[in-house]
Amino acid sequence: MRILISNDDGISAIGIHALAEVFCQNNEVVVCAPDIERSACSHSVTTFTPLRIKMYDMGLPLTAYSCNGTPADCVIFALNELINEKPDLVISGINAGGNLGQDVLYSGTVSAALEGAIHGIKSIAISLVMHNKTTSYQPSAKFLYDFIEKNGIEFLEDGTVLNINVPPDEQPNDFKICKLGQYQYDLKYDKRQDTAGREYYWMDAKYSQENLSDIDTDLHYIKQGYVTLTPLRYNLTDESLLNKLKERV
16 A cells, blocks of 8 residues: 555654554555644644755655644645655554544644545544553554554545544553543643743643543543544534524524
């Protein structure tokens, strides 16, 4: 297969290297990823700053580029300027930390995959829930490789991204296909002063131990040690309300 790989943690992140290392052995792989970490940038694109693209040596048998833009920029640029033939698959990750529940709305990792779907390419986002920085990315990379080897990618539908989250276990308990859950956030801002005495604020975001979702969700199953697979669509239309409005308005 021809595969485009990106992420939001940056070209030098351990997760993208683990992913590229596994898939470049039997596939034609191109990597295009941000030059630095761009976490939580969602689906933003660069419009008023020049994009700068540089070749990057990952020490692997593939072609890699760094980009000073966002994850979505990386996928758009790669598809339009770096790749001669349309790839069969876009993979984004492996993200350092989960992308569960409504976090998918903020995630640059998920947005890179969604950009692939927008271009009509089968796309996957994969993230690793981490307890600490020593958590290995290899089980996540192996899981995705084996999953594709067994199931292929033809089941992925146009306009849909398969969002995968892997628990921090060396041998996770199989996988569950499930819907998104919903966190209860505890958000506040820490008021500080810089060296010139000027005030600024630093976000302090924590997740409540209580989540607002039922048991058939990614939030539930990831706590049980399962890999979670959730199909996402970039079309956010509420079809149910759409039909109700047509009937009543």
